[in-house]
Amino acid sequence: NAGVTQTPKFRILKIGQSMTLQCTQDMNHNYMYWYRQDPGMGLKLIYYSVGAGITDKGEVPNGYNVSRSTTEDFPLRLELAAPSQTSVYFCASSSWASRNEQYFGPGTRLTVT
């Protein structure tokens, strides 16, 4: 299993541009999550999903959108990028049976200038 994969690894955006961060898991997990981590800080939950077609907001959802059309994929959309969205973004997944154990991807480092 590849686990949780994220693309791209790095990206630089100009203010006002849009992009989609991709996240795919091959473990057939029901739950998927998006977090952001600012320098020297812990992770903050942006959005999460408990299954295909179901998404909900986390702590810091403003400026982001998500969709979950399949079990495997959970893309994160940034519209009108702002410098405050410069961060490292992590995707994670967990199964219903072992939902206390989240598996994280390697992250996407995003810079908005």
Added chain:
Amino acid sequence: DAKTTQPNSMESNEEEPVHLPCNHSTISGTDYIHWYRQLPSQGPEYVIHGLTSNVNNRMASLAIAEDRKSSTLILHRATLRDAAVYYCILTYGGATNKLIFGTGTLLAVQP
């Protein structure tokens, strides 16, 4: 959401046990205690979790105080690879298991 308090940093010597403390005085009866760690430039990695009883797995042990207001992650023999930020996290025992990360404890391991 209930909060956790951890020391900012700790040091250990290689091959010695490490006890990482966490205070969570406002924990509720349904909150699980989780530990994750994050190695440099990587995503967090699950370590262990528990509710009331002490827990052991291949990576570590989790000792939970009787009143559940504190817990300790125990690494039995630290290795250089254990140098990481360790997060103590509480989650509501519901379906979604949202993790609320603090700033964690930076563990340095000296050879």
